[in-house]
Amino acid sequence: MLQTVVAIASLVLTGALAGLFYAFSMSVMPGLGAIDADQAANAMRSINRKILNPWLFLVFIGSPLVSLVAGFLADGSAALWFFLAAAVNFLGSFVLTVAVNVPMNNALEAGTMAWRDYLVRWTRFNTLRAIASLAALALGAVGVAGL
Template sequence: MLILALLTLVLHGLLAGLFYAFSMSVMPGLNAVEPERAEAAMRSVNRKILNPWLFLVFLGSPVAALVAGLLADGAAAVWFLAAAGVGFAGSFLVTVAVNVPMNNALDAGTMPWKDYSRRWTAWNTLRAAASVVSLALVGVAIGAL
């Protein structure tokens, strides 16, 4: 159980860091260049980020927390399940419902950078916050083991 709990913690930490880094450095960096260059760079990022490492972290975080919650006892189970729920709603659902469609619109050329950047970053920051909350919940769950 401890190995699963630590894996869950690491996965959540990696995901929170990814979303945080985008909101606090990648997007401001792209906003500092011409919109056409920012769009081209973001299109490239959006294509390259779709790789097994992202899927492991992105899909693995809520699944690991769910499995840990189902295997744990008492308060630890509740905290792991809460982490899974927050991560699923705040990261997975937001990504599928908002960020990916915006990425697709940017890629198709139907959403200009000025409409994309602020809105995408706001939703990404929500994903970062949800991921940090999930990370903290996993930490509390580990403390309750």
């Protein structure tokens, strides 16, 4: 029972993270890119401040961690799929975020990065985060199927 609950929680958290990244790349950033650069930069600064909340951290940190726990609770090939999901999620979302997107957010906040440069580069790396999260979701789904 615990194994199933943790496995499903890993899918829910990973799906929420993938959806967040996907929504930014497919709608938020193109929407901001269609308005005045100063307004867009101000809106993104506000988004970057407001997104730092417990719900984000639950999904952002919880997703790879719960997938890892699901791997430890599973056995056989299911465990491997959950471990792969955790690794892809960690590298593709956590590491990319810390190494690329957060420094860019900080540069935008400080006014040291032009909006147009930020928009293109941030969206490119965010789309990689979405792809990695979707891949982690698929890997976790294979793990659930193997339980």
